[in-house]
Amino acid sequence: MPFIDEARLDDDQLAQLDSRQTLRSLASAGAQVRHAIDLAGEAGLGRLMGGERPRSVLVAALGGSSVVANVLELLAEPGSPVPVQTRHNLPLPGWVGALDLVVAVSQSGRAEGPLALAAEASRRGASLLTVGAPDSPLADISARARGVHVDVPAGTSSRTTLWAMLTPVVLAAHALGMVDAGPLVFARVADRLDQQAGLFRPSSETFVNPAKTLACELAEGVPVVLGDGPLTGVAACRAAAMITRTARIPATWGELPDAASQVVACFDGPYTDAGLTSAAVSGPADIFADPYLDGAPAPKLRLLLLRDDGSERVDERARTLADAVAQTARDVGVRVSEHGTEAGHALERLAAHIALTDFAATYLALGLGMDPGLSPHVADLRDRTRG
Known part of the structure; x- marks a missing residue:
């Protein structure tokens, strides 16, 4: 069995082992939500589908980003008239076309699966929402397709920037009438995350x-x-x-x-x-x-x-x-x-x-x-x- 050193967890030098500041990144989840709300507003989520509800939504994500798709499916499932599906890589389903919305999520903006799916969705004329690093290949595909791209600030990994990626996707679904989770809900989410971060702080x-x-x-x-x-x-x-x-x-x-x-x-x-x-x-x-x-x-x-x-x-x-x-x-x-x-x-x-x-x-x-x-x-x- 692995041996966990409880003394190490309470050591003042704990942060020295955490070279990528993972704990600090997790503690910033509330701030990620608030910043993502601002970035989503600047990106113009209202332009998606011309404000009209899409026929369906397909979320392209993998690895640490795939939980975004899981959460959107969870929130939309009880009463949304719009079906939500997930894909990690090609092929893009044959039914995806101009009446559908494709959401591609990649923290780095370089994940091959979401990139390929976004490019194919663009070729078919589907509406496109991308979430990822600025000035990335994913952002470039979105710009050429006249889609909406929401920047994700630099982070250590997709595991620690979950809320920066999730927030704009759910806000977009809210704007399209698919889920009931607008800025006020996310303000409470940010407060809850701040509370949890304080409870789980290293000095505790x-x-x-x-x-x-x-x-x-x-x-x-x-x-x-x-x-x-x-x-x-x-x-x-x-x-x-x-x-x-x-x-x-x-x-x-x-x-x-x-x-x-x-x-x-x-x-x-x-x-x-x-x-x-x-x-x-x-x-x-x-x-x-x-x-x-x-x-x-x-x-x-x-x-x-x-x-x-x-x-x-x-x-x-x-x-x-x-x-x-x-x-x-x-x-x-x-x-x-x-x-x-x-x-x-x-x-x-x-x-x-x-x-x-x-x-x-x-x-x-x-x-x-x-x-x-x-x-x-x-x-x-x-x-x-x-x-």
Whole structure:
């Protein structure tokens, strides 16, 4: 099992290991929202589709930017008359044409998938909204297509500039009558993110810092992140990606009710007390086993259950199912961490979950002695695949 040094998390020199200032970037999420509102206004979102509602919206995004598409689908799904779909790369669906809106998101403005999709959408005469770095290839495609481009200020990575990319896309959807999430909603989101950043600040000691506490809990096992519904499902997907990419610990995720059987089935396997004591898996447990002589014990599952208990409409069936999964986990020795949210707009509740798990994944990397912003193997992969 990985060893997280809790003392390192409370060390005044913690920032020295964070060479790309990931914690500082995450703490700027509220400021990102406010700045993005201004940039979106300057870009002229009202020009999209001539103010008319599109027939459909296709979001082109991948990697750390793909959560933008997930959030837009989440917000639009309950009542929007406009379908939202996601693509990561070519081909662009044959039905996309002049009546549709294509949204291409890339923090660097150079991701091949969104670039290719934006170029093809332009060729077909579709309306185009691009979000990315200024003076980038993506911005150039948008300019030539007479689309709307919203600048994303320079950041360490797409993982830490989520709100700079998400805000203009949702504001555009609001302007087109697809979702109810205008500037006033985002002002409250920014305040919620500021509140969370203060709670999770590096100077706050582990025993009063929920993000540091969660980081220590996640280090105890193989993380399984489970959302109790659509909103927390999006948060769970983001959390698993951050744990994997930032803390370099494999993590899986699911959303209830669909993932209930899939997750519970794992409780019979070799990563729980029930599985480890099964003769079919490992034989009788050796009570005299010495971890120093016989090796470290096998890893165990750690369940992180994200709950949307701040929603005005609580689904009692979903709550009962989440309770049952959590109790089943505890019955087989799986440790469970549960986190809910305060009441508010769906974006506010989502922001609270994302802030917690983003900070937790970063503290997990730092506690394990790793720089959260730099991965030598990712850099090596880029070198090997660079044309």
